[in-house]
Amino acid sequence: MTCLLCDKPLHDQPTWQHFLGMQQDTFACLTCLEKFERIDQVIQNDVLDSVHSLYAYNEAARAYLHQFKFMQDVALAQIFAPALRRVLNDAKKIVVPIPMHPVNKKKRTFSQVDALLEAAKIPYQSLLEKTTESVMGEKSRSERLAMTELFHVPADIPYNEAVYVLVDDIYTTGTTLHHAAEALKQRGVHRVEAVTLFRPIREK
Amino acid sequence: MSERNQLKQFLAGRIWLRHLLPFSEEAVDEAMRQGDIHIEPGVTTKKTWHGKHYACQRCHNENQARFTVFTCAQCEAPCAYCRNCLNMGRVSCCSELLTWTGTPPTFPTSHRMNWQGNLTPSQQKATSELLESTKQGVSHLLYAVCGSGKTEMLFQPIHYVLQEGKRVCLAAPRVDVILELLPRLTTAFPDTKVEALYGGAEVEHFDAQLILATTHQLYRFHEAFDAVFVDEADAFPYTADETLQQAVRKAAKPNAPIHFVTATPSRQLLAMNKKQGHISVLARRYHGQPLPVPRSVALWNYEKQLKKKRIPAKLLRWTAERLEKQQPFLIFFHQIELMEIAEPLFQKLDERICAVHAEHEDRKERVQLLRQKAVPGLLTTTILERGITIPNVQVAVVGAEQTIFNKGALIQIGGRVGRSVPNTSGDFVLFHQGITYAMDEAKREIRKLNHTEVPQ
Numbered sequence: 001m002t003c004l005l006c007d008k009p010l011h012d013q014p015t016w017q018h019f020l021g022m023q024q025d026t027f028a029c030l031t032c033l034e035k036f037e038r039i040d041q042v043i044q045n046d047v048l049d050s051v052h053s054l055y056a057y058n059e060a061a062r063a064y065l066h067q068f069k070f071m072q073d074v075a076l077a078q079i080f081a082p083a084l085r086r087v088l089n090d091a092k093k094i095v096v097p098i099p100m101h102p103v104n105k106k107k108r109t110f111s112q113v114d115a116l117l118e119a120a121k122i123p124y125q126s127l128l129e130k131t132t133e134s135v136m137g138e139k140s141r142s143e144r145l146a147m148t149e150l151f152h153v154p155a156d157i158p159y160n161e162a163v164y165v166l167v168d169d170i171y172t173t174g175t176t177l178h179h180a181a182e183a184l185k186q187r188g189v190h191r192v193e194a195v196t197l198f199r200p201i202r203e204k
Numbered sequence: 205m206s207e208r209n210q211l212k213q214f215l216a217g218r219i220w221l222r223h224l225l226p227f228s229e230e231a232v233d234e235a236m237r238q239g240d241i242h243i244e245p246g247v248t249t250k251k252t253w254h255g256k257h258y259a260c261q262r263c264h265n266e267n268q269a270r271f272t273v274f275t276c277a278q279c280e281a282p283c284a285y286c287r288n289c290l291n292m293g294r295v296s297c298c299s300e301l302l303t304w305t306g307t308p309p310t311f312p313t314s315h316r317m318n319w320q321g322n323l324t325p326s327q328q329k330a331t332s333e334l335l336e337s338t339k340q341g342v343s344h345l346l347y348a349v350c351g352s353g354k355t356e357m358l359f360q361p362i363h364y365v366l367q368e369g370k371r372v373c374l375a376a377p378r379v380d381v382i383l384e385l386l387p388r389l390t391t392a393f394p395d396t397k398v399e400a401l402y403g404g405a406e407v408e409h410f411d412a413q414l415i416l417a418t419t420h421q422l423y424r425f426h427e428a429f430d431a432v433f434v435d436e437a438d439a440f441p442y443t444a445d446e447t448l449q450q451a452v453r454k455a456a457k458p459n460a461p462i463h464f465v466t467a468t469p470s471r472q473l474l475a476m477n478k479k480q481g482h483i484s485v486l487a488r489r490y491h492g493q494p495l496p497v498p499r500s501v502a503l504w505n506y507e508k509q510l511k512k513k514r515i516p517a518k519l520l521r522w523t524a525e526r527l528e529k530q531q532p533f534l535i536f537f538h539q540i541e542l543m544e545i546a547e548p549l550f551q552k553l554d555e556r557i558c559a560v561h562a563e564h565e566d567r568k569e570r571v572q573l574l575r576q577k578a579v580p581g582l583l584t585t586t587i588l589e590r591g592i593t594i595p596n597v598q599v600a601v602v603g604a605e606q607t608i609f610n611k612g613a614l615i616q617i618g619g620r621v622g623r624s625v626p627n628t629s630g631d632f633v634l635f636h637q638g639i640t641y642a643m644d645e646a647k648r649e650i651r652k653l654n655h656t657e658v659p660q
């Protein structure tokens with residue numbers, strides 16, 4: 001087994017923790033993992049009852065997302081599986097990934113959020129559909145605000161009382177999550193939370 | 205040149221992902237209709253008793269641990285991709301690899317060689333031997349010490365192959381080496397279409413006859429070259445990686461000679477060429493002066509001292525002397541972490557001193573600053589062990605007993621010293637805590653080369 005990020009061999013001699021099932025599978029070496037800065041930042045805004053971002057969007061995160069999304073290295077979904085599992089492992093909440101537009105998904109060959117959740121073995125419900133092919137980063141602020149509807153909820157929502165958790169890879173302007181939460185709330189959902197892997201933080 | 209012709213010149217000898225071809229879809233479709241292009245799946249699947257067995261059709265990787273299977277939205281099935289050659293564009297079961305099967309392209313047979321340098325008798329002897337092997341189609345090992353001017357010795361053999369209207373590849377394991385070679389070859393062959401291929405490089409010429417490539421990039425070629433010269437043949441990652449060696453063989457035509465050039469040949473490389481090829485040894489630098497022999501100086505607990513924010517006394521004295529005499533210097537560390545601990549300590553001696561390692565994007569500029577004497581010295585990992593020339597540079601290795609400093613690495617590091625006239629010698633010091641076999645071996649080898657008889 002080698003590190004998914006730097007290819008150096010991982011020391012995988014079994015320890016007593018393996019035998020007790022405490023040791024989780026590792027996919028990256030400590031040197032690589034240490035480059036990610038855990039922040040666990042939680043914020044609230046009008047529609048979203050909470051947004052929990054796990055890591056800072058730093059240089060390592062940028063390189064990670066580049067290899068994962070742009071180079072299409074699906075295997076990298078494993079790296080944050082343990083962290084996501086710990087945060088999302090709550091059977092009472094319904095996990096909803098932020099979707100890609102079908103055309104973009106076909107081009108990329110996979111949806112990064114679905115891949116992250118599948119690696120983490122978190123059950124999810126694809127309740128949202130993306131209505132536009134364009135990507136948030138390509139739009140100006142005024143264009144983003146002027147957009148009426150980014151997501152569409154095609155089916156009925158069964159349990160309005162349940163807590164819904166949106167998952168996305170990165171929190172940038174908040175527009176995406178805002179629209180997704182609004183789409184759910186319009187269908188009668190009471191509480192919508194969100195978890196994102198990364199979030200830019202201001203340099204100290 | 206028509207787009208169709210460009211496509212032929214480009215694709216012949218390559219194995220390329222369809223969606224990365226720098227040509228219009230119409231031109232590609234038209235060539236396919238003519239039967240000039242063959243398509244194959246990027247990754248093939250064989251069913252075996254223990255499950256599926258994948259093989260990458262581009263890099264020929266079959267190590268199952270280097271494949272990842274995922275639910276693919278394009279082919280709407282479980283799909284495997286190869287992680288071994290990922291950085292050249294992902295290849296999966298549903299991606300299409302294209303090869304040219306139409307008439308082969310032709311290349312010019314008249315090339316100017318713009319190079320009036322004088323070869324020493326030793327250099328001329330080696331280059332003639334290499335040329336002779338090239339004509340015979342026999343693999344040749346050019347075992348030439350650091351600073352012997354080995355690039356110049358390749359010019360005549362390369363010129364010969366070009367004049368035959370054939371395609372040549374000069375491969376090296378590291379981008380740095382390719383970038384250093386490029387201007388020298390475009391100057392030497394001013395009329396020849398030369399192209400450098402490395403991670404991130406854009407396609408510039410569609411019809412290059414002389415191709416410089418990192419060994420990694422050779423994954424994208426298939427029976428393309430009539431001769432391949434592998435420079436720095438011992439360097440990481442080429443020695444480490446068997447599929448890379450396969451890539452070199454795959455890129456060459458079946459009977460094309462594969463030549464190796466190195467200052468520190470591995471035992472296998474020597475054995476291989478003794479058995480089925482030729483060897484030339486160039487034991488003297490082009491200026492005729494001996495290679496600097498390293499001196500060993502004990503430096504106990506250097507790691508502990510650096511962590512306590514103290515430069516060990518002997519290392520401090522050595523550095524102060526370089527600063528005082530205004531001699532540019534390189535200090536090698538075995539580990540990035542330790543080097544970064546040391547960096548601010550050295551900056552107290554002179555704030556312009558800085559560190560370089562593989563992940564620094566501006567390392568080329570920093571080396572340039574050292575050459576221009578804008579920076580008095582650099583701390584470095586083994587990334588600068590080869591390929592660079594800095595007049596009058598003095599070299600220290602901190603922790604020479606560390607395993608990363610094997611015999612080859614130490615000889616390469618010493619090869620930075622005394623490369624150019626008039627500073628044909630210099631200090632090469634190994635700070636250590638315990639002398640290793642590799643240190644002894646390196647010293648013995650350097651002494652042996654210095655005592656080798658050379659033709660006058």
Ligand SMILES: [Zn+2]
Nearest residue numbers: 003006029032
């Ligand atoms: Zn790693």
Ligand SMILES: [Zn+2]
Nearest residue numbers: 252256257268
């Ligand atoms: Zn198998």
Ligand SMILES: [Zn+2]
Nearest residue numbers: 260263286289
């Ligand atoms: Zn491959």
Ligand SMILES: [Zn+2]
Nearest residue numbers: 276279283298
């Ligand atoms: Zn597929």
